[in-house]
Amino acid sequence: MSFLTYLINGLSLGSIYAIIALGYTMVYGIAKMLNFAHGDFIMVGCYIIFSVSAALSGNPVIGILIAIVLCTLLGITTEFVAYRPLRGAASPLAVLITAIGVSYLLENIALLIFGADIKSFTSVVKWEGITLFDGQLKIQGVTIVTIVVSIVILIGLQLFINKTKQGQAMLAASEDKGAAALMGINVNRTIMLTFAIGSALAAIAGALLCSAYPSLSPYTGAMPGIKAFVAAVLGGIGSIPGAMIGGLVLGIVEILSKTYISSQLSDAIVFGILVIVLLVKPTGILGKKYLEKV
Amino acid sequence: MALLEVNNLSISFGGLRAVGDFNLKIEKGELYGLIGPNGAGKTTVFNLLTGVYKPDEGIIKLDGQDITRKNTIEINHAGIARTFQNIRLFKQLSVIDNVKVGLSERIKYSLFESIFHIGSYRAKEKEMEEEALRLLKVFDLDGEKDILASNLPYGKQRKLEIARAMATNPKLLLLDEPAAGMNPNETKELMDTIALVRREFDMTILLIEHDMKLVSGICEKLTVLNFGRVLCQGETKEVLADPEVIKAYLG
Numbered sequence: 001m002s003f004l005t006y007l008i009n010g011l012s013l014g015s016i017y018a019i020i021a022l023g024y025t026m027v028y029g030i031a032k033m034l035n036f037a038h039g040d041f042i043m044v045g046c047y048i049i050f051s052v053s054a055a056l057s058g059n060p061v062i063g064i065l066i067a068i069v070l071c072t073l074l075g076i077t078t079e080f081v082a083y084r085p086l087r088g089a090a091s092p093l094a095v096l097i098t099a100i101g102v103s104y105l106l107e108n109i110a111l112l113i114f115g116a117d118i119k120s121f122t123s124v125v126k127w128e129g130i131t132l133f134d135g136q137l138k139i140q141g142v143t144i145v146t147i148v149v150s151i152v153i154l155i156g157l158q159l160f161i162n163k164t165k166q167g168q169a170m171l172a173a174s175e176d177k178g179a180a181a182l183m184g185i186n187v188n189r190t191i192m193l194t195f196a197i198g199s200a201l202a203a204i205a206g207a208l209l210c211s212a213y214p215s216l217s218p219y220t221g222a223m224p225g226i227k228a229f230v231a232a233v234l235g236g237i238g239s240i241p242g243a244m245i246g247g248l249v250l251g252i253v254e255i256l257s258k259t260y261i262s263s264q265l266s267d268a269i270v271f272g273i274l275v276i277v278l279l280v281k282p283t284g285i286l287g288k289k290y291l292e293k294v
Numbered sequence: 295m296a297l298l299e300v301n302n303l304s305i306s307f308g309g310l311r312a313v314g315d316f317n318l319k320i321e322k323g324e325l326y327g328l329i330g331p332n333g334a335g336k337t338t339v340f341n342l343l344t345g346v347y348k349p350d351e352g353i354i355k356l357d358g359q360d361i362t363r364k365n366t367i368e369i370n371h372a373g374i375a376r377t378f379q380n381i382r383l384f385k386q387l388s389v390i391d392n393v394k395v396g397l398s399e400r401i402k403y404s405l406f407e408s409i410f411h412i413g414s415y416r417a418k419e420k421e422m423e424e425e426a427l428r429l430l431k432v433f434d435l436d437g438e439k440d441i442l443a444s445n446l447p448y449g450k451q452r453k454l455e456i457a458r459a460m461a462t463n464p465k466l467l468l469l470d471e472p473a474a475g476m477n478p479n480e481t482k483e484l485m486d487t488i489a490l491v492r493r494e495f496d497m498t499i500l501l502i503e504h505d506m507k508l509v510s511g512i513c514e515k516l517t518v519l520n521f522g523r524v525l526c527q528g529e530t531k532e533v534l535a536d537p538e539v540i541k542a543y544l545g
Contacts, residue, residue: 159411160409168398175386183375
């Protein structure tokens with residue numbers, strides 16, 4: 001029974017990684033860049049929820065909504081100010097380094113405003129959860145909410161991308177920006193929309209992450225950000241279901257190895273799996289291989 | 295007034311003048327051919343017309359409107375659509391979705407409506423579906439509407455590229471070597487498709503081509519480029535009989 005508990009916890013952590021990984025993978029798929037500041041958008045979202053909840057001392061829903069809106073604006077602004085001017089740059093490294101710069105900038109701004117001490121975050125999920133099998137299996141409310149939210153997000157995103165013209169424009173732009181522009185698609189606007197969605201998801205992931213692991217510091221987003229990136233690569237970067245699968249695999253492996261092997265080794269095991277998967281299948285679990293025609 | 299009027303168009307890459315003093319006048323409804331040896335600058339002219347490159351000098355007017363320094367999106371909205379020498383379909387999208395991408399700037403609904411599937415979302419999606427199907431029917435692709443574009447046979451991919459371009463509702467259609475890599479049967483079918491586009495949509499077409507049989511068979515007027523300069527311009531028959539042109543082609 002305890003195995004089941006760990007598995008469910010792993011599923012929940014994996015769902016959070018998956019939501020973050022969706023942001024990575026969508027931005028990579030469409031803008032062909034890695035937004036290393038993505039993890040820090042999560043941290044910004046958490047601080048916004050933390051501050052709003054402290055100010056209003058009540059319903060966390062308002063805090064989450066404000067965090068979603070502000071994180072979306074942050075994503076759009078970052079893209080417009082820092083990434084867009086570099087899109088035509090000679091080397092793709094320029095935008096990559098800029099993203100790392102944005103990451104440190106956000107961390108240090110948070111450090112200035114909130115200080116280095118760890119804040120205790122009040123869970124946004126008030127529900128206690130459920131107890132099954134005569135108290136043998138207890139699942140926390142935040143665990144269930146996390147899993148449900150991630151499923152809703154995945155389905156919603158798939159519907160948006162496959163059933164709406166904005167989603168189709170994203171797919172078209174991800175394949176061939178030049179041809180999309182010549183068909184009248186506004187590629188810049190499409191990339192901006194992608195950043196908006198990714199950043200909104202980061203805010204949601206932040207709320208769930210800090211509810212499950214209630215300590216908040218300026219570096220809260222860094223490690224989950226890296227792990228979500230690993231999840232995106234593991235699942236096949238650019239693929240939305242891949243991000244989901246990669247996130248879940250990572251979360252489950254992390255929790256199970258923490259429990260049954262060693263809590264100190266769990267990160268090493270997680271990254272070790274990444275290395276092995278990439279050696280066997282360099283494009284990730286669901287990644288497609290494109291052969292360039294010469 | 296001519297539909298497309300190009301005056302003294304020039305562009306250089308480094309020290310190389312890829313296109314110089316290029317002039318072109320296409321009347322509405324014409325089928326115009328742009329020919330020339332490899333490296334003569336034909337595709338460069340297309341890239342200048344569609345805003346992929348910005349010219350160093352010269353003016354491009356479409357239907358009286360100056361489009362010289364507009365970007366590709368604005369030029370598409372102004373009414374120029376094109377296909378590519380190496381087919382550039384959205385391979386991971388289905389046949390009908392490729393056409394829908396072309397339609398998406400014509401049939402509009404807001405992001406808010408598409409996220410929540412409310413308002414005009416359903417009606418506009420239906421309109422888009424119907425319009426896309428209508429176009430596919432014209433090109434006889436409606437039977438394959440749900441398969442991936444990459445799984446179409448070569449000749450049909452060319453057709454789909456034309457259908458996708460037509461979906462943006464252009465005034466002028468640019469075809470970059472539509473017969474490249476085709477066997478004689480496919481070329482014949484392509485000629486029928488081009489004739490169909492003219493008949494069905496009353497379309498003005500500018501095409502680049504190497505296949506002389508295709509050019510002499512369907513083009514009314516020709517411009518011959520050589521080393522980025524206009525060598526000869528006029529009615530197809532006269533141009534093809536011009537000794538300069540024969541020299542450029544046969545060396």
